[in-house]
Amino acid sequence: MLPDLTVAGADLPVRAALPALVAALTAHGQHGSGFAGGAAVLVAPPGTGKTTLVPLALADHVPGRVLVVEPRRIAVRAAARRMASLAGGAGARVDAAGRRGVGGGEVGGAVGYTIRGERMVGPSTRVEVVTPGVLVRRLQRDPELPGTNAVLLDECHERHLDADLALAFLLDVRAALRPDLLLLAASATADTRRLAAMLGAPGQPAPVIGTDASMFGVEVVWAPPPGVITPAHGLRVDPRLLDHVAATVGRALRETSGDVLVFLPGAGEIAAVAGRLAGHRNAVDVLTLHGRQTGGAQDAVLRAGPRRRVVLATAVAESSLTVPGVRVVVDAGLARSPRMDHARGLGSLVTVRVSRSSAGQRAGRAGREAPGRVYRCWSAAEHDRLPAQPEPEVAVADLTAFALELAVWGHPGGVGLSLLSDPPAGAMEAAGVSLRALGAVDETGRVTPRGRSIAQVGAHPRLARALLDGTLAVGARRAAEVVAMLSGDDPAGGPSDDLVAGWRRLRGDTDRAASARWREEVRRLRSAAQAAPAPPGEPARPSGAAGPAARGTGEMTDDLAAGLVVGLAFPERLARARDPGGSNYLMAGGTGAELAAGSALTGAEWLAIAVADRGSGRTSARVRLAVALDAATAREAGAALLRLEDEVAWSGGDIVARRLERLGAIILAERPTRPDPPRLRAAVLDGLRDAGLPVLRWNADALALRDRLAFCHRVLGAPWPDVTDAALLARAPDWLGPDLDGVRRRADLERVDAGRALRRLLPWPQAARLDELAPERVTVPSGSRVRLDYSGTSGAAGPVLAVKIAEVFGWERVPGVADGRAPLVLHLLSPAGRPVAVTSDLASFWRTGYPRVRSELRGRYPRHPWPDDPTTAPPTRRVAPRSR
Structure with missing residues (x-):
């Protein structure tokens, strides 16, 4: 079926590589399981003929059909039409199997195609072009692919989910059922080392065949917008960028000749730029090319027109097909990519910057037929920061359909299959949840009849x-x-x-x-x-x-x-x-x-x-x-998603017990219900954690007890309990347990005596020494029993004893608590109760601090004693009577 060189367009650069390629594929393809032949990787730049001449050459060397897998429907039709014209132009020659080609270049004869919902194939078809999705469905129906001898996977670098599945299934088929099936992976920018390793035997990668065809030169013009452009967000593209793209198209029309191919992210942006180019329609035809058009409208763009054309296209024009007459490319630098929010089940398309490899593919459209020029709507510095390759769909997309196909194939999760990239575990788990909800897979991940x-x-x-x-x-x-x-x-x-x-x-x-x-x-x-x-x-x-x-x-x-x-x-x-x-x-x-x-x-x-x-x-x-x-x-x-459930929870600052009818997270109806004790106890504890310990009843004695326990824990350690908020909340069932039995609402919680509950944490037998180790009060020389303040203690310091100076006359040293480990901190007060000194070293204070205090206060408080030697003076809490 390979056309003669005299056929227009048949003398393409890849032709020189065909002998080596055919030899690599057919040399050992039918012998044993450890073959080096039977599979190969073809690396060829755009426009070299890998999509059209290679399948026709393979058809001359195999008795059955050659399948060509193209990533997009428009590329399928274009490739089939081009091959049909080449095969028809070669005349009605007879192939090695005695089959006579169909003349006239009619699609559906020697060359046909199948896409979703459309099939143009006849009994004499030798080369059939399909999308990856069609091939996956065909493999699922009959993995042996009867009548097919070779499969060419084109544009492997695009890494669509169906393409990854098709490759994995084909490798499985070759290993288990069809060692004679010839398999060729072709691309201009693919990871050849990874592909060659997958297609070959262990330790013996498949041969990589390349062509160094010299493409026409493409001049790069950096044309960034003159002002600030808001980065694309979701599906929104800054209208100022679209204004700039339209202006750049006008510049290209003035500075160059030939048709102009403009890359935009989606149909909405194409329509917007088309409107901005209305003033050029007298001189050029403005056409569009995107996936939402009919096949006829798409195909019309692939035929040369009578006038100069501006073709506004999405990434469908990036590879696999040639828009005739194009000498100039204007690239907005954006593309649409699927993204999946697995936690919320929201999948969508988002607008992203193109990769450097995609930008190279786009620029190459200008040099397929003659020297050309590309206007890039960004700067050279921005270009260097672009990612080298686009992300494969398996890394970012919804994997529900992907996971179902794996389950139908008999390899849930892809275990045991050779995949170009391992799917993310989280995305696969989310897909499994969705498929189980649909009844498509069982709990083990195996497909069900419904699936x-x-x-x-x-x-x-x-x-x-x-x-x-x-x-x-x-x-x-x-x-x-x-x-x-x-x-x-x-x-x-x-x-x-x-x-x-x-x-x-x-x-x-x-x-x-x-x-x-x-x-x-x-x-x-x-x-x-x-x-x-x-x-x-x-x-x-x-x-x-x-x-x-x-x-x-x-x-x-x-x-x-x-x-x-x-x-x-x-x-x-x-x-x-x-x-x-x-x-x-x-x-x-x-x-x-x-x-x-x-x-x-x-x-x-x-x-x-x-x-x-x-x-x-x-x-x-x-x-x-x-x-x-x-x-x-x-x-x-x-x-x-409908369910009835009893909810006992802390909600809105109180305990709520109700029976709910839900549709997922949506509450359809509710009515009060009597809660069961364990769930009520859990709700009370949730409320305590939410509202905090102050929701309990804390009187002065309870607060003082907590401070004393905190002091013992800090100075003496275990088994004295930690009574910080975090520790008490963590042990709430231990010390609050019996007091929670009657709690039905917040008001009940507010009546719980925190001091009584805290005593349940006292360690025994140490609890008997609490008043000795951390006494509530201490007797001072005057005979007064003064309350100690433990609330502000830290480190090894003891509690605060706030007492008037006259009541501690005679004390030469400050007593300690906790078996003497923590001396009291004296807050010495004036006769009016105002602090005048803080010390834990009373002897030093009597020597150096007291004389200053005495000189300042004895004139102000003459009825109070101010002895020269406070260590020998009698302590007192009284004042001298007024003189008559």
Whole structure:
């Protein structure tokens, strides 16, 4: 099938590498299990012909079919069409197996393709181009791939989930069932060492074949915006950057010739820049290229036009296909990447900076047919800070479908398979939780019959479940129509967050291209729902437009039908308004959600949220696509989350005992209930931890006892108890136990005598010495029994004794407590009770401090004694009588 060099476009650089490549693949591919041949890695720059010439060459050396796996549907169609034209142009030559090629370059003859919902393959097809998803489904149906002799995995560097799965499954098939299956991994920027090791035998990597084809030179023009640009956040791109991209396109049109290919992150940005280029439409044709277009619209861009063109494209134009006539690339430097908030079950697309390798791929589009130029809307310094490679989807995306495919293959979690990257453990655990909730896998992770039915639909497991169960509830047509909306590349890409409004637009053909694509998917989903076997005990699914009457004789409205289907897909995103008429909601999964200002859904009591994302630093998610529904439909959709539970908890500063009806985190109804004692005790202890120890009754004696115990623990250590807040709260059941038995509410807790409870912590037999080691009072020389203050003690210091100077005349040294380990700290007071000195060294004070105090105070207090020698003077608490 390989065309002659005389065929236009057949003399591509990779042709020189074909003999070595074919030899590496066919040399030992059918002998034993430890072969070096049979698999290889092809490294070739964009535009060298690896996508088109290599499959045709392989078809000349194998008796069966060659599968070519392209990462995107548009690339599948473009590759098939290009190969068909080359094979047809070669004439009706006979191949090694005696098969005659189909002339005329018709797709569906010698070369065909299969994508989701579309198949162009005939009995004479030798080369078939498919997406990774199609190949995964085919392998799941029949791992031996009968009739197929070779598989080419193109653009391996893009690392989509289905591509990683396809490679892992193919390696498993070659090892166990098909050692003769030829396998070629091709890319311009892939990790060749890792790929070669995986494709080869242990210690014997597969050969790496490369071509050093000289590409046309591409001049790099750094064109950063002139002002400050707010970094992209979620799906939002600063309009000032789009203004700059449009201005850069105008500059490129003035400075260059040839078509201009502009890379933007999504369809919304493409539409915005297209509007900004309206003034150029007299001179050029402005076209668009993205995944939300119909196949016909996409294919039209891949044909040269009569005038100069500006093609506004997403990453679909980054690799695998050639947009003819392009000599100039304008790169906004952004891309869309999936992200998953596993803790909240929120998955979305976010806008990220491109990697350096992706930027190189994009720039290469300008040099495929002639020398070109790339205008990069960032600086050279920024370029150096970009990541070298894009993150593989397995590291950042929702892995629910990925995990289900592994389970269907018979390797739950991927154990025993060769995967390019190990999936993150947390993401796989979250996927397992989702699949168990769907009934798709059992507790060991093995697929169930229901899981096989879900997998056969060819949609995300959540959407497949909604389709199968929704068909029974709302009818096959409406279930398929809603799921088809949700299964698009960007289901929230419309002008409104009201899903039903978008549904009506699609039905009304307001956007013909979008409606046509949607209707194709609806037809595919209805067929898939009918083909999927019903698990044992489940009724067969109706094929008509209406389902069984779930609510009497009246048919469910479209709004409620859409809400039910969305709720079946995302039950944890069923949400109820926090306040009547507001825009703030609580989702069943426990996360808050907010509607955008001016949303038509504002005021709805219940929402079924299809798409939401939570930006960095936000506590609530922003609703991107939802439908209003009623409470009954929410209960029906979220039946698996409904539960009755008795709650005994400390809530709102008091103990609450109630029976709750919940839909996940949403409380539907509640009534008071009598709690059982263990749960009541736990709630009381939670309340104590929340409110703190001051909630108990602390009189002066209780506070003093706590201070004395703290002193003993600090100075004497164990077994004297630690009575800090943290320690007392940790041991609350030990010292408060009996006092908590009658507590039913906060008021009961406030009556608990903390001092009486604390005495339960006294260690025995040491407790008998408490008054000796840490006495409440001490007798001073005057005979007064003065209370000691333990509240401010620290280190080895003793308690404070605050006493008037005259009452300690005769003391030559300060007594100690705790068996003399801690001397008292004397706060010596004036006759009026004001402190005049602090000391634990009384002898030193009598010598040096007292004379100063005596001279200052004896004139002020003449009726009080001020002896020259306080160590021999009699102590007194009296004053001299007034003289007459």
